[in-house]
Amino acid sequence: MNLAYRDVRHNLFRFVLTCLGLSLLMAVVLAMIGIYNGLVSDALNIVKAPQVDLWVVESGTQGPFAEASKLPGGTRDAVARLHGVVAAGSITYQTVEAPFRGDTLRLYLIGYEPGRPGGPDVVSQGRGIEQSHFEIVADVKSGLSIGDVIRLGRNPFTVVGLVEDTTNSGGDPAAFITLRDAQVLQTQLAPAAQRVQEARGAGLLESQDSVAAVIARLKPNADPQAVAQTVQQWKHLTALTQADQESILLLSVVDRAKRQIGLFLGILLTVSAVVIALIIYTMTMEKLKQIATLKLIGAPDRTIIGLIVQQSLALGAVGWSFGLILILLVKDYFPRRVVLEPINAAALAGIILVVCIAASGLGVRAALKVDPATAIGG
Incomplete structure (x- = not known):
């Protein structure tokens, strides 16, 4: 039984709404990458x-x-x-x-x-x-x-x-x-x-x-x-x-534009990490009694850690996917040319994977500190 999947089904609306917010962040990140690629491509097109x-x-x-x-x-x-x-x-x-x-x-x-x-x-x-x-x-x-x-x-x-x-x-x-x-x-x-x-x-x-x-x-x-x-x-x-x-x-x-877009990307990725960490922490705090019950019946720590990390990865994966689809649909309407390469999307996916694992640390720490007696203490 996959506990992360069952928990998502139980709170499907909140999960989808959270993924939508993350997808908008991911779309902005991809747009910034695409705008920089377009800026470089346009500059080189003129000289070539x-x-x-x-x-x-x-x-x-x-x-x-x-x-x-x-x-x-x-x-x-x-x-x-x-x-x-x-x-x-x-x-x-x-x-x-x-x-x-x-x-x-x-x-x-x-x-x-x-x-x-x-x-x-x-x-x-x-x-x-x-x-x-x-x-x-x-x-x-x-x-x-x-x-x-x-x-x-x-x-x-x-x-x-x-x-x-x-x-x-x-x-x-x-x-x-x-x-x-x-x-x-x-x-x-x-x-x-x-x-x-x-x-x-x-x-x-x-x-x-x-x-x-x-x-x-x-x-x-x-x-x-x-x-x-x-x-x-x-x-x-x-x-x-x-x-x-x-x-x-x-x-x-284009050097100044490159550095400015790079700084903006760093800020957006930091915001994404904080948002994912807060969401996972909030979701974990709401399930402390259920986690305590799992501990009481003998569930190992790896099961609880897996529940939290899997939910964090699911948030990042769905947010990245929706963000990529969104930017592909609207990039032709930007006033500047947006050039997205497969390597850009793959690199962002790797970054999001690392961010999600790191951001789940708060939730894992809170879950591992739960006393099993909480399950019967009310």
């Missing part, structure tokens, strides 16, 4: 999207994702002539907000040179950019559809294609336009501001022919580190390999 081997940026900077970088547009030709380089392209990054259908749409704009590295690898719907001006390819999460027209700066852009899973580490959907359009958008002043600058004889504050980085694809047998060292000799440039750029993103751009 061009499918290049080398990033050339302004001297003393760590690239366009960690900090501002500005290069003359002619740098691309110099990089393209390096030994081992197959193709090179200039690229820019900027975040813009544009009115669309009565709302404000936030986009992470990527300016690139059509026919050169930097554009979308796969266009899932529609086509890529074919005109030199005023066409845009956007991520599906932007809510844009093929044929939509959105105004960026002073000019209307027509959506000609859609891509998937291309967002920055901040969760903003990416959009691709030509490099020339991106440069104009970066340097173009509002009419009133431009008139003031012209009156001062300044014109535009900066040259339009500047880019955030020059990216390059290398020959299969070329050594990225060797090519990067060649670029470093020019003094006014910094060269980063693809691996370097990905490492900078993880160690710099």
Whole structure:
């Protein structure tokens, strides 16, 4: 006879209600893990999207994702002539907000040179950019559809294609336009501001022919580190390999978010342990007379310990299962991408197993201290 099972059946409503509360905690824990995975995945998707081997940026900077970088547009030709380089392209990054259908749409704009590295690898719907001006390819999460027209700066852009899973580490959907359009958008002043600058004889504050980085694809047998060292000799440039750029993103751009989510996960797991411990302790205290009766008729301590530990494990298992099902059902409705891997769910299950065993200690201690005489003492 399984005493834990019979006790759960006797208090089924309370057990289910308790499991529901724990499942909400587990769902939040899994959501935090999934949000962190999504943040890392989005950050790496942006840097992996061009499918290049080398990033050339302004001297003393760590690239366009960690900090501002500005290069003359002619740098691309110099990089393209390096030994081992197959193709090179200039690229820019900027975040813009544009009115669309009565709302404000936030986009992470990527300016690139059509026919050169930097554009979308796969266009899932529609086509890529074919005109030199005023066409845009956007991520599906932007809510844009093929044929939509959105105004960026002073000019209307027509959506000609859609891509998937291309967002920055901040969760903003990416959009691709030509490099020339991106440069104009970066340097173009509002009419009133431009008139003031012209009156001062300044014109535009900066040259339009500047880019955030020059990216390059290398020959299969070329050594990225060797090519990067060649670029470093020019003094006014910094060269980063693809691996370097990905490492900078993880160690710099998303590091603070990683630590913050990790701290929040620790707090949630601590709360879960305390909740399980209090629930098990309360359930044990309510059964002290029954436990005393078991002791009086000669039940060994392992039977009583098994009753408490099994109930604790059942609470954790049901809470984890319901929490996993819940987050799988709602994760697509989160404003940020939630990426859950099987290893994440398995790791949480192991943690919950340890937490449940540790949390049952209070109940076990109270049960083992019960005097069998309590059963006949009333």
